[in-house]
Amino acid sequence: MVDIRSAALSAYRTAMQSGSINGVGGVKPLSKASPASSSFARAVDTEVRRQRMDDPIATARAEETAKHFMKVQKPFTETVTDSLHKVNELDAVKTSMIEEFASGRSQNVHELMISLQKAGLAMRMTSAVRNKVLEAYKELSRMQF
Known part of the structure; x- marks a missing residue:
């Protein structure tokens, strides 16, 4: 240095x-x-x-x-696809935990709330990324070459 x-x-x-x-x-x-x-x-x-x-x-x-x-570790499309699969998995876990809690098979409210927060946060982040991508696309479409 x-x-x-x-x-x-x-x-x-x-x-x-x-x-x-x-x-x-x-x-x-x-x-x-x-x-x-x-x-x-x-x-x-x-x-x-x-x-x-x-x-x-x-x-x-x-x-x-x-x-x-x-160095590029993996392509952007693969990264986005993996992220969407992870969000989908979190949503599926959330749904199954809600069903288990509603049917009485599970009494753990803490894990249920944590999974709800994880799934909600993942969905909000995905929406934010989607909105930014759409914003960038609109900005590019307005550019004159």
């Missing part, structure tokens, strides 16, 4: 030694060159690059994280 404080201090020291910053009056006026081409900016870039190369573990960890997020 790059320590920005040490990078800035090192760049400041380098800039002081190169003479682009004078000790009394502050920064010397730059020519018409862009600020990115100042010796201070170059020193900061150099120090950040050096610190990144000094820490191969952080570099490897960053590459591994990037690979993890870049």
Whole structure:
């Protein structure tokens, strides 16, 4: 991981030694060159690059994280289908628990209420996702290409 404080201090020291910053009056006026081409900016870039190369573990960890997020684990349609099946299962469990409680086979009110809440929440989330997808579709259909 790059320590920005040490990078800035090192760049400041380098800039002081190169003479682009004078000790009394502050920064010397730059020519018409862009600020990115100042010796201070170059020193900061150099120090950040050096610190990144000094820490191969952080570099490897960053590459591994990037690979993890870049790979597609399963297609979107499969994810949506699995989610809809799960919502359907929760609704079926809710219905069977209501029937068991109504017939007197089960006396556990707590589990019944939990299953009702799970099924209701899953249905509300599914409706919210559906509404967002429809909203996005309407927005895309209004776009002119």
